[in-house]
Amino acid sequence: MTWLSLHAPAFVLGIPAAAAALLALLPGYRVTARINVAASGLTLLAALALLGERPAPGLFLLVDDLNVVFVLLNAFVGFTTSWFSASYIGHELGTGRLTPPYLRFYHAMYQVMMFGMNLALLANNIGLMWVAIELATLTTVMMVGIYRTHEALEAAWKYFILGSVGIALALFGTILVYVVAQVAIGPGLGAMAWTNLVQYGGRFDPALLNLAFVFLLLGYGTKVGLAPVHAWLPDAHAEGPTPISAVLSGLLLNVALHAVLRFKMVMSANAGVLAPGPMMVTMGLVSLIFAAFMLYRRRDIKRMFAYSSIEHMGIITFAFGMGGPLANFAGLLHMTMHSLTKSAIFFAVGHVAQIKGTQRIAEIKGLTVTHPVLGWGLVLGVVAIAGLPPLGIFMSEFLLVSSTFARDPLLAIPLVFGILVAFGALLLRLNSIAFGEPVGSTARSDASYVPMFAHLALVLAAGLYLPAPLVEWFENVAKVLG
Amino acid sequence: MGKIEFDIAHLVAGGLVLVSLLLLYQDRMFALLRFFAGHAVVLSLAVAWQALIQDKPELYITAAIALAFKGVVIPLALYRIVVRLGIHRELEPVVGVGLTMLAGIGLIGLALVVILPLTSAADPYAREDLAFALSVVLLGLLMMITRRNAVSQVVGFMSIENGLILAAAGAKGMPLVVEISVAFSILIAFIVIGIFLFRIRERFDTVDVGALDSARGEGERR
Numbered sequence: 001m002t003w004l005s006l007h008a009p010a011f012v013l014g015i016p017a018a019a020a021a022l023l024a025l026l027p028g029y030r031v032t033a034r035i036n037v038a039a040s041g042l043t044l045l046a047a048l049a050l051l052g053e054r055p056a057p058g059l060f061l062l063v064d065d066l067n068v069v070f071v072l073l074n075a076f077v078g079f080t081t082s083w084f085s086a087s088y089i090g091h092e093l094g095t096g097r098l099t100p101p102y103l104r105f106y107h108a109m110y111q112v113m114m115f116g117m118n119l120a121l122l123a124n125n126i127g128l129m130w131v132a133i134e135l136a137t138l139t140t141v142m143m144v145g146i147y148r149t150h151e152a153l154e155a156a157w158k159y160f161i162l163g164s165v166g167i168a169l170a171l172f173g174t175i176l177v178y179v180v181a182q183v184a185i186g187p188g189l190g191a192m193a194w195t196n197l198v199q200y201g202g203r204f205d206p207a208l209l210n211l212a213f214v215f216l217l218l219g220y221g222t223k224v225g226l227a228p229v230h231a232w233l234p235d236a237h238a239e240g241p242t243p244i245s246a247v248l249s250g251l252l253l254n255v256a257l258h259a260v261l262r263f264k265m266v267m268s269a270n271a272g273v274l275a276p277g278p279m280m281v282t283m284g285l286v287s288l289i290f291a292a293f294m295l296y297r298r299r300d301i302k303r304m305f306a307y308s309s310i311e312h313m314g315i316i317t318f319a320f321g322m323g324g325p326l327a328n329f330a331g332l333l334h335m336t337m338h339s340l341t342k343s344a345i346f347f348a349v350g351h352v353a354q355i356k357g358t359q360r361i362a363e364i365k366g367l368t369v370t371h372p373v374l375g376w377g378l379v380l381g382v383v384a385i386a387g388l389p390p391l392g393i394f395m396s397e398f399l400l401v402s403s404t405f406a407r408d409p410l411l412a413i414p415l416v417f418g419i420l421v422a423f424g425a426l427l428l429r430l431n432s433i434a435f436g437e438p439v440g441s442t443a444r445s446d447a448s449y450v451p452m453f454a455h456l457a458l459v460l461a462a463g464l465y466l467p468a469p470l471v472e473w474f475e476n477v478a479k480v481l482g
Numbered sequence: 483m484g485k486i487e488f489d490i491a492h493l494v495a496g497g498l499v500l501v502s503l504l505l506l507y508q509d510r511m512f513a514l515l516r517f518f519a520g521h522a523v524v525l526s527l528a529v530a531w532q533a534l535i536q537d538k539p540e541l542y543i544t545a546a547i548a549l550a551f552k553g554v555v556i557p558l559a560l561y562r563i564v565v566r567l568g569i570h571r572e573l574e575p576v577v578g579v580g581l582t583m584l585a586g587i588g589l590i591g592l593a594l595v596v597i598l599p600l601t602s603a604a605d606p607y608a609r610e611d612l613a614f615a616l617s618v619v620l621l622g623l624l625m626m627i628t629r630r631n632a633v634s635q636v637v638g639f640m641s642i643e644n645g646l647i648l649a650a651a652g653a654k655g656m657p658l659v660v661e662i663s664v665a666f667s668i669l670i671a672f673i674v675i676g677i678f679l680f681r682i683r684e685r686f687d688t689v690d691v692g693a694l695d696s697a698r699g700e701g702e703r704r
Contacts, residue, residue, distance in 0.1 A: 127656075127657065131658075135665075138672060142672075145676075157676060160673065160676060161635060161639070164673070165626065165639070165642070168639070168642050171650075175612075175656070176612070178653050182653070182654060187654050188655055189657045192657065207599075208600045208601055211596065
C-alpha cells in the first residue's frame with residue numbers, strides 16, 4: 001500500500017498517457033469506449049492512492065493537501081464522464097454527427113486531456129504547469145471543433161484565439177515570477193518550484209511580483225472564465241460534444257483556478273505586495289452579476305448552463321479572494337459541489353438534446369411528463385445549482401454569504417443579489433423545460449443514468465451531512481490557502 | 483560581462499520592437515508575411531546572442547526553431563494559404579494607421595515606464611529585455627485588436643509569442659525555455675492548420691456544405 005501511494009503520481013499521469021496511445025491505435029468504438037472508461041477508472045483508483053502516504057516533493061512533481069482535492073475531483077468526474085460519454089457517443093454515431101475515425105481521435109484526445117489536467121495539478125514547476133494547461137486547452141479546442149459544423153469551428157476558433165492570448169499573458173507572468181525568484185533563490189529549476197516559491201516568497205521584490213500577478217490573474221483568469229475575458233466559454237460549451245462541456249465546466253476551469261490559487265499563495269507569503277484578494281473579489285463579483293443577468297436571455301440550453309458556470313466560477317473566485325479559513329472552506333466546498341452538479345446537469349442535458357434533436361430551450365418542454373427519470377434528474381440538478389436546500393451548493397453558498405456578512409456586509413449585498421438573480425433565471429427556465437405540455441420528440445432513451453445520479457447523490461449527501469475527516473481535510477487546505 | 487555584449491543584446495531586442503512597429507502598419511498581406519519572417523529572424527538573432535553571452539547552448543535550439551519554423555515554414559505555409567484562398571486583398575484595419583501607430587508608441591512608452599522602475603532589483607540584462615519583450619507583447623495584442631481577418635490575427639499572436647520567447651531567453655538561467663518554445667510551435671502549427679480548415683469552410687459554405695461533408699450525413703443540425 002505504501003509503495004502504491006508513493007508511486008501514485010506516476011500512475012495518475014502514466015495511465016492516461018498510455019491509454020491515449022492505445023486508444024489512438026485501436027479501431028472499433030465499442031471496445032475503445034470501454035477502454036476509455038476502464039482507463040479513467042484506473043486513474044481514479046490511482047488518485048485515491050494519493051490519499052495515503054505522500055512522496056516527497058521533487059523538482060517536477062508535488063503532492064500536497066491542496067492538489068489532492070483537485071486531482072481526486074478531476075479523476076472522479078473524468079471517470080463518470082467517460083461512462084456518460086460511452087452511452088452518449090453511440091447515438092452520435094447513429095445520427096452520423098460523428099464517424100468512427102473521429103471517435104478514435106476523440107477517445108485518444110480525452111485521455112490526453114486527462115493527462116494534461118493531472119500534470120498541471122501535480123506539477124511542482126510553474127513552467128511545466130503552464131505547458132500542461134496549454135496541452136489540456138489544445139485538446140479541448142480540438143474536441144470542441146469535432147463536429148466540424150460552421151458553428152463548432154467558429155467556437156473552436158474563438159476559444160483558441162482567446163485561450164492563446166490568455167495563455168500568452170500567463171506565460172509572461174510566469175517569466176516575471178521566475179525573474180523575481182531567481183534573485184532570491186538562485187537561477188535554475190529551483191526558482192520555478194512551488195515549494196520554494198512559497199517558502200521564499202517573503203524575500204521577493206514586491207513591485208515586480210505585483211506586476212506578475214496581474215498578468216497571471218488575467219491570463220489564467222481567461223481560462224477560469226472570469227467576466228471581462230470569458231467570451232470563449234459559452235460558445236465552446238454549446239458547440240462541442242456534451243461530455244466535453246461537462247469536463248470543461250467541471251474540471252478545466254478548476255485547473256486554471258488552481259493555478260491562480262497557487263500564485264495567490266506565493267503572493268500572500270510576501271508582506272510588501274498588493275493584496276491579491278480584492279482583485280479576485282472584484283473579478284468574481286463582476287462575473288457573478290454579469291452572468292446572472294445573461295442567464296435570462298439565453299435560448300440555447302447548453303449555453304445557459306455555460307453562463308451558469310461563469311456565475312459559479314465568479315462565486316468561487318470571490319470566496320478565495322475573501323480568504324480566511326471560513327471563506328476558503330466555502331470556496332473549496334463550492335468548487336467541489338459545482339463540479340459535481342454541473343457535470344451531472346450536462347449529462348442530463350446531453351441526453352435531452354439527443355432525444356429532442358435540438359438545444360433550443362423553446363423546443364424542449366414537459367420533460368418530466370415524457371421522460372420522468374431524465375426529467376426529474378435534470379430538475380434535481382438545476383435545483384441544486386440554483387442553491388436550494390438541502391443540497392450541497394446551498395451549504396457552501398450559505399457559508400460564504402454568512403461569513404461575508406460577518407466580515408464585510410457591503411460585499412455581501414452584491415453577492416446575494418447576484419445569487420438571487422441567477423436563481424430566478426434558472427427556475428424560470430426550469431419551469432418551462434421540465435413541466436407543462438410536452439413539445440418535441442418523445443422517443444425513449446437507452447442512456448445510462450448512473451453517472452448523473454451518482455453525482456447528484458453525492459451533492460445531496462454533502463448537503464445533509466459532511467463527514468468529519470472531509471471537513472478536517474478541507475479546513476487544513478483552507479488554512480494553507482491563507 | 484563587457485559593455486559591448488550588453489549593447490548588442492539591447493540592439494537586437496530593440497530591433498524586434500521596431501519590426502513589431504513595422505508589422506502594425508502593413509496593409510498588404512504578402513508584405514505582412516515578409517515582415518513577420520523578418521520578426522522571427524531578429525528574434526532568433528536575439529536568442530542566439532543570449533545563448534552566447536549566458537553560455538547556455540540549449541538556447542541555440544530555441545534560436546534555430548525560431549529561424550527555421552517561424553522564419554521560413556510558417557510564413558511559407560501562410561503564403562500558400564493566402565494564395566489558395568485568394569484573400570490577399572483583405573487587410574482592413576478597424577482603426578486607421580495613424581491612430582494605430584500612435585497607440586503603438588504609447589504602448590512602448592507604457593512598457594518602459596512600467597517595467598524599468600519595477601525591476602531595479604533584478605539584474606540589468608533581464609531588466610531592459612523584459613521592457614522590450616513587454617513592448618513586443620503589447621504591440622502584438624494591439625495588432626490582434628486592430629485587425630479583423632484570421633491571418634493577420636495569427637501574425638499578431640505569433641509576434642506576441644516572439645516577445646515571450648525574448649523575455650524567457652533574457653531571464654538569467656531560466657530552465658524549460660526550449661520546451662516552452664517547442665510547445666508554442668505546436669500551438670502555432672495547430673492555429674495555422676485551423677485557419678486553413680476554417681477558411682475553407684467559410685468559402686464553401688456559401689456554395690455547398692454537402693460537397694465537403696456528404697459522407698458524414700450532416701445537415702440535420704441547422
